[in-house]
Amino acid sequence: MTTTITSGGVDWAGRLRTGLVDRVERSFTGQREIVETAVICLLAGGHLLVEGPPGSGKTTLARAVAAALAPAPGTDAWRRVQFTPDLLPAEITGYEQPLLTGGAAPFRPGPLFAHVVVADEINRASPRTQSALLEAMEERRVTVAGRTHRLPDPFFVVATQNPVDLHGTYLLPEAELDRFTARVAVGYPSRAAETAIAAGRLTEPEGAGPPHLRAEDVLAAREATAAVAVTDALVGYAVAVAEATRTEDALVGGVSVRATRALVAAARARAFLDGRGHADAKDVQRVAVAVLAHRVVPSGRSGGDAAAVIGDLLTRVPAPENAACAP
Incomplete structure (x- = not known):
């Protein structure tokens, strides 16, 4: 049974349930517990590791969470990074681009500069690239050429990996696994849910409709959670x-x-x-x-x-x- 908790006159728990949990579940149908775990990680200021076979909806979950958030000005709501063995750290953190005219090299932000970052098949990247995530996940910043750049707030990493197909993968080290607040295993949906998906009868397709929450709403909900x-x-x-x-x-x-x-x-x-x-x-x-x-x-x-x-x-x-x- 739920009650009403208000902070600043706003029922943040109710807004999260209707504006995020309920909405995401309409895209990631039939797996509410996993959706709630994702939202719990977001509220706790952490990150989520999602395991499951191909085609089970791992990326759909992350994209649906991102689609419910309106980004802060100048920030992307979400970015996806396909991790591969040849992916370089600069391709996720960003880099400084030298100017032909000389002067200070401007910083070109990488895909980590978003509210929700989908790290797809994270265990396929080299340990060097995986380690580039450690500072970002723990300290919410990246350091490039000796200069530190703050990441957007909120900053939420949803990493996916296939626990069965390990060919050409690099096992995540304990230090990196420890950065994930929670891990969930995505299985196949129920027969009724899979029938609805196959028939295209989802009540709200992924990303449909305007965002329900702003970045500052998530930060306010985090403050209420901390209380x-x-x-x-x-x-x-x-x-x-x-x-x-x-x-x-x-x-x-x-x-x-x-x-x-x-x-x-x-x-x-x-x-x-x-x-x-x-x-x-x-x-x-x-x-x-x-x-x-x-x-x-x-x-x-x-x-x-x-x-x-x-x-x-x-x-x-x-x-x-x-x-x-x-x-």
Whole structure:
């Protein structure tokens, strides 16, 4: 059940549900939980990794999110980068173009200078090009020829990869995986949804209609999300879940402190999207697999299923009572 949370007289949670979640789901039909996870990442100021087979709608999801946002003046709503082995870092960050007449070389912004960046098949680029994303994703800036350039705000990377076809790919290093707030696995839609897609009966084709939200609306919604109450008991629970991954025999190593912070931020965003002014243990549990599973490496004892290991840990780590999590 949702309630109304206002900030500055605006029901931002309601606007996000109708102007973003509902709208994107009309394009990315039948997979509302994945749509909500994408919006949670946006609200938490993070980035999303989408895995799935070709033709399952990974790029459609990112484009639908971008189509709902009106860009700030001089900024693109979204840009797509097709990652390939020969892609150079300057082709995504931008470069300085020398002038024949001399003088200071002007900076030519790359496709990272957009509110939503679709990094398609990110694991096909070389490690050097992948690393060019690290500064951008973590610090919201790029450095070219010794000069730093700020990226637009909000800045949201949606990266896609095919987890099955690994020919000619470079596995994402742990440092880069850790930059993604959450990972979702896109499967095939239900038969009813696939029938609607095949018949062209989507109620709102991808990108149809004017944008529902401005860039400043997203920033205001982020401020309201940051105001969602989180108690020490709840933070302690998130820390306990993270610590459990570091001592679990079914995992090789555990999650970072960045992951713990992302878990709390995502739980806040989950509560906010549901219209609640405080987060509780159920919010942590609902986002834990998406936030943590891609950051750990299963051992031979786990059967290779990190999500199942995280799910099992959640049943064993004691959760605080809901009353203790209320403001």
